[in-house]
Amino acid sequence: MSLLRRITSGLRSLFRNELVEGELHEELSDFLEMAAEEKMKHGMSRKDALRAVRLERGSLEIAKEVVRSAGWESFVATCWQDLRFAARILRKSPGFTIVAVLTTALGIAANVTVFSVVDALFLRSVPAKNPERLVRIRAPENDGGGYFSVPEFTYLREHLKSVEDLTTHYSTAPLYVSASGEIGEVQGAVVSSGYFPMLGLRPYLGRFFTLDEDSVPDRDAVAVIGYGFWRRIYSGDSHVIGKTFLINGRSFTVVGIMPPDFHGVEIGGMPNEIWIPVMMIHAGYRHCDGFQPSCTILSLMGRLKSGISMHEAQAQIATLMQQLRASDSAFDQRFGASVTPAIGMSENREYNLLLVRLLATIAGVLLLIVGANLGGLLVARGTARGGEIGMRLALGAGRGRIVRQLLTESLLLAFAGGAVAFLLSTWMGQLLVSFYSVDDEGYRHLFDVRPDATVLLFSLAVTAGAGGLFGLLPALQAGRTNLNLSLKGGGGGLGSSRRLSRTALAAVQVAFSLALLVGASLLARSAAFIQSGANMDLHHVLGLRLPVSLIHYPPEKAYAFKQEVVRRLRALPGVESVSLAKGQGLIWKPWLSARATLPGKTYTKPGEEPRIAAKPIAPDYFATLKIPFVSGRDFNDSDKPGSPPVTIVNETFARQITASRLPLGQTVLIDDKPYQIVGLVKDAQLRSATEGPLPVAYVPFWQDETLLEARMCIRVAGDPAAALPMVRKAIASIDSDVPVTETMPLMDQVRGAYTDTRVASAVLSCAALLALILSGMGLYGIVSYEVGRRTKEIGVRVALGAQGRDVVHLFLRQGFGVVLTGVIFGAALAFATTRLLGAWLFGVGSADPLSFGVAAAILLAVTLAAAYLPTRRATRVDPMVALRYE
């Protein structure tokens, strides 16, 4: 009640100012008048009485001021006054204002952009109507990423009491679809019927799955299609319900259409366009039989019952899984379960956090540099405005008010910058995620980085923080203005402390800029290394995948088919060589899937044997990818089923496993099977500075008749993308039903696989460039100010016979001192921090002297040039004019 009255009364004073002022004036002047009359009754003259009253009771204006300042509204009113004054001041120097607003905008935008990515990837919950208490369930201590099998899911759904709506989904099912005459690969999800109600979804048309469709394997071939897919393939035809289309060769009936904005539950994942029941998992997954207890590919989600903690649910799941295993040993041994809120991305969380942390650090450092720069500019302005501030102090302004006024000015600058930054960051966020919109296998990913309320709040906080950061020091310094000195003119007033803080701020900028520049050049070298590769050349090579198991080819048919494909492709015009290999990422993602040892060597513990990557490849693999042989031979047609097993190893394998530089002819045991080493090749991997090369043993692809899947690599004379139609046609002429997927020039694949380094490099380069410009500006400002301040001194020096060169040296020496201090601290800073970049560095160490040298040289050149420019003005000083100055 009282608070309300205080507010309304304050508002009345604010908005009906004249009335309130009038009343106050009347009351106070009556008061003083009455007091004077009292005195006049005792015989004083009116003039004397008024004077006596003023002495006793205070003057009218001061009393008014005291009463006014008591209410909260006076604070608002003076803020508003300060704001208008600040706007007027800033309008008077548009050059300064534009530069200040733009640099602040860039500094803040970098931070807001990174935060909007953090928000989009880690802080938002899955797209459900009511995401409270929704949880993800995993079995993290098992191999294979903590997924569950269909029988495990059905058991848990029946017995798990602590979680409602227990639902399963496999959201990364590439489905080869033939619908309405269109053939292509579509991202699908295999889901249980509870998926839709759990998320609070309503079909746009038709219906979702029923519980009955969750019960019998391979019976109900029904599908829900995405809104986009419906518009694209069926042109939005509402009679589509009941129509059929083919998924991986099997006919499915459309029963419903998803609402437009729904793309699946994986944040930052591949957007789903088709949903099929979990009982149809055979159509959606091919690497193991989806109904087997050990085929663990499903993710689980559900809603915690109220009153149940995650910990309790975890314990209950672990117990149930143990019971299941005890009843049937076909189930995997489970060592526990994790229940986490369904917020943020679920895969690769730690790694992505690492990258985001790097970007956040860069953005933070950039904001510090911007702050130091603006702080320097404001200190300089404070010096220039010494006279004005001195005058206001002399007229009775409190020092606190001066500080507040100047802080208002910096906050106004910051908020103008913040507004620009918010707009800028929506665009920068889109740009940043566009790097990730296609992954290294050519699949589309969806990132929604549109700013929400959290991002807006963050921007406001950063903006206010930035304004305070760069405004406080100059404002406090101005508050300490020495009245006498500043009014005497010459601005010499608080010279030394201001000069010192400006110099320190400039040195800080130089130091941070150097750290950014070193990081940028390290990453630029890494990005270049990835492009050029080491011991390999992926330009002009086309990659593709033939998932014959999708259409259920038996092994012998698959073997013959792939041999025929290689034969036909080799004969195509412009094709130089063709090979194939098993495994993800043709060469750059070796996976330590096998054990290797020398015969006769025994290990007591099972985990002790060295792990290596064993990669089945066809002949011409090394020729196609241009990986050089050290010695020995390539695989050839005589390495076929039944012939003695042979292997080609890389140099790291030779060093680590055989402990010999030329192990040709030796026998090694790979997964307990003896292989004779027939060739030695160079290490050809893209591994980061922290990872180091891996031992790889290549084995003949054709020696193993059971291998179904393969990725092909085709070296052509011209553009690999242009050769694709011809290649597709040749494969279709053998069997047009075989899907041809993940078709990409290998360089695009590499670019996709190492996006993080490219993004980090691009972001850091931009930040370093901005930092460089700001450092130059800072130095230019300092030297320029010094030249102006010491014009008279220069005049005396020139009059006494100093040459232009001497004058230049005088000022350059000062600039050089600042830069050198900055470079020394910056180098130390860089040395201490660049190891954080390790995971994104390729072909270069974190203490690479060349990168340090180049960065320091660039920084020295730019800042000294910036320091040199204003000194030329000094050489043109005419001693006669200079001495008459003042």
Place this chain on the structure above:
Amino acid sequence: MTDKSSDLVQGTLDMLILKTLALEPMHGYGIAVRLEQMSKGVFRPNAGSLFMAIQRLQRDGLIKGEWKSTENNRRAKYYMLTDQGRKRLNSETREWGRQVAAIARILEAS
């Protein structure tokens, strides 16, 4: 400029104004004169502090003001206690008495 009221213990001016108004509604100068009389010239608040306190009391809803004509036909704003103000005066008077007694006991003990 002498400001006798600043010698007052913080917050007591408010209480004294409430006390003055407990007898009858008064305008600003009246309050000042009455305070001076009652304190035998010890408290002589200046205009700024007096009206600041009046504004504060008004906003807290302890007193309310009304424009009326004075005995010599001038317009002036008369202030009077609200119910809330009366209650506050009672409680503050009690509290004040308690504190003064306590302080006196301490000072006598030493």
